[in-house]
Amino acid sequence: MTFAIRTLDPLKDAELVHGWVTHPKAAFWLMGDATLPDVEREYMSIAAAGHHDAFIGERDGVPAFLMERYDPRYVELVGLYEPEPGDIGMHFLVAPTDTPEHGFTRAVITAVMAHLFTDPAVERVVVEPDVRNKAVHALNEAVGFVPDREIAKPEKTALLSFCTRAQFEAATAKGKEVRV
Template structure:
């Protein structure tokens, strides 16, 4: 499986542990990203979105409010995942998780480098689905992540193989398919996008 650049060796636990948590990418207006507040309005929004039929069908996380409070708190206290809300002006549009792939079960399916980043995303409002929002904003998020972490050379997504609309969006945004993989809760299509080789910030040997 060619993920761009030279063939990596599997990173050691010490190397992975030294990598900082996922960054918060800065987007140009009208778009913005910020970490989720695991209390109050943010919690209510994420809880409602994850119980929406079109989201629960593929993410399979229609948990209780308390489960989501615990999950978001756990993510924010760790170094593996960063839950965020994408807004257009002041309107929440999308739930987005940015994660370190080398610290995730997906690392069992491909040779993850320590700084690789993965994305989970969901547009919670059914009325906004199919309007091209993800195709518009995803390239902006990718560019912002390259800027936020110069040592990241690969960003990946792993949508459910049955989620044809999401797969089309990722392909249109420049991701390349790498094959089907088996994850704990789904069979997924692994897609990756690589930083241009001339922009790669080399890691020390």
């Protein structure tokens, strides 16, 4: 499977992303009631931020997932843990579909992680999914994440988890190669 990852254009991509983040399967994205202008504002804010970026992942030229990368020293986790040099935060959301493909979401998270680790400054990826999101916990574990502890965020109780470059490489060495 080959993916391409490009920077999200807040105006051009807002309608597409709106359909993804408001879909019932994206409940943990916490934007279920967002309007199109809400989504435009959110991603314009991310685009303007110095420590937060959003991307669209494409499979064969077709948008297939959303990825966000953030610096946990300034976004999402400020005061909730002690960041280490080389830490980067990540969120991902696979586009909803009526025809799910076995293994696709795991291929997406593997591609997201591979993309993040192309930056030599990144030593460890940090995630903070909702503690109730068991499906994403299993995916995180499959690519090498190790849960650390539950943390209280304003919008959720989250499972703070970490994945080093070595943990990712060990976890995915046995799996199929995903090219980005």
